[in-house]
Amino acid sequence: MTVTSEILQKQWESIDYMDGGFLQINTIHPLEWHIGYQSISQRTLLMVCDVEIDSIESSKSMIVTRRIRETDNRWTLTFELLRDEQQDVFAIFCCDIIEYSTSGNNEVEALNLVIDRYKQWSLLLELQKTGVMNESRRKGLIGELLFLEQRIENMDSPLAAIQGWAGAESADQDFMYSDGWFEVKSIGVSAESVAISSIEQLDCKDIGELIIMRIDKVALNRNGAFSLNDITYRLFNKLQNNSNAHDLLRTKLTAYGYMDLQEYSEHKYYHSGTQRYLVDESFPRLTRQLIPIQVVSSRYELSISAINNWQRG
Numbered sequence: 001m002t003v004t005s006e007i008l009q010k011q012w013e014s015i016d017y018m019d020g021g022f023l024q025i026n027t028i029h030p031l032e033w034h035i036g037y038q039s040i041s042q043r044t045l046l047m048v049c050d051v052e053i054d055s056i057e058s059s060k061s062m063i064v065t066r067r068i069r070e071t072d073n074r075w076t077l078t079f080e081l082l083r084d085e086q087q088d089v090f091a092i093f094c095c096d097i098i099e100y101s102t103s104g105n106n107e108v109e110a111l112n113l114v115i116d117r118y119k120q121w122s123l124l125l126e127l128q129k130t131g132v133m134n135e136s137r138r139k140g141l142i143g144e145l146l147f148l149e150q151r152i153e154n155m156d157s158p159l160a161a162i163q164g165w166a167g168a169e170s171a172d173q174d175f176m177y178s179d180g181w182f183e184v185k186s187i188g189v190s191a192e193s194v195a196i197s198s199i200e201q202l203d204c205k206d207i208g209e210l211i212i213m214r215i216d217k218v219a220l221n222r223n224g225a226f227s228l229n230d231i232t233y234r235l236f237n238k239l240q241n242n243s244n245a246h247d248l249l250r251t252k253l254t255a256y257g258y259m260d261l262q263e264y265s266e267h268k269y270y271h272s273g274t275q276r277y278l279v280d281e282s283f284p285r286l287t288r289q290l291i292p293i294q295v296v297s298s299r300y301e302l303s304i305s306a307i308n309n310w311q312r313g
Helices: 004-013 084-101 107-127 135-153 158-163 229-237 243-256 303-311
Strands: 022-024 032-037 043-049 061-070 077-082 176-177 180-187 193-196 206-220 268-279 302-304
Touching: 004 032, 004 084, 043 107, 077 084, 084 107, 107 135, 107 243, 135 158, 135 176, 135 180, 135 206, 135 229, 158 243, 180 193, 180 302, 229 243, 268 303, 302 303
Parallel strands: 180 206
Antiparallel strands: 022 032, 032 043, 043 077, 061 077, 176 180, 193 302, 206 268
C-alpha cells in the first residue's frame, strides 16, 4: 500500500494517546515503521530494525532518539515532532522518508537512506518552517528554472549558467551574467501588473532585463502541462555528464528551499509565454536616488501595458 499524508493523518487521529503504544504502518519496506504519540500532542514516527543505529543529531523541529528495545534487542529510531503547527508537514516528512528509503536492498542501505533524507529535511526546515513551499514561491521557482534552462542551452558552460543564478541565495537580482542582470517574475496569463517586492530588485546601475513568465496552475491532463519536479528532473538530466554543474544545481535548489517531494509532482502548470523588458536609465522604477532616505523599504507594482516601450522582441 502506498503511504500518503492523508492516511497517516487519519491513523494519528484514530490513536488514543492515553492508551500509549503505536500503530504499525502497512507498507512493504526493508524497515518496520510505526506512528504514535510520545505525549498528548507530540506526534512520532518510529522505525524498528536489527542493525545498530549511530547517534543522530536532533533539530529545532524534531527530537531524534535511538535506543535498543529490551523486549527483543532490536534497535528503534524515533522522530518526534516538537511544533504542533507543523503537523501537516510532519505527515509529508513521514511519507517521504519512508518512500525515499524503500529502495534500499536491505536494512543497512535503507537505514542510510533514512538518515540522509532526515538531514536534508532538517536543512529544509531550517530554511522555511513550513517545509513545503507555498504556491507563490513554487511558481517563482518554476519561472527561474525555465529561464535557467534557456541559459544552460544558450551558454557554452552549463556550470557558468548555474553559477549566475543568484536568486537561490536571495540576491537582489535573480541572475547575474557578463551580458547583464535579469529579474524573473512569474505571473498568471491574465495579470495586468507585476509586483516588484523591493527597491533593490530593479535598482542597478548596469543595464538589465525584467523577465515576465506567464505561468498558471492547470488540470493534470492539460496538454503541455508540467510539474515543478518535471522541470528539475529535466535539468538534472541535461547535466548528467557534468558533475560539477549537477552538484551546484542541487546545492542551489536546496538553498532556495526545494527538495524532491511527491507534493511537487501532484500539481501541474502551463507556461503560456515570456515577455522581456529592457531596464535602463529611462525604465520606470523606484531607485534609492528617487526616494527619501527615511524610506527603508518599498513594494510596488508596474502596469505591464504601460511599459510596452521597453519590451524586447
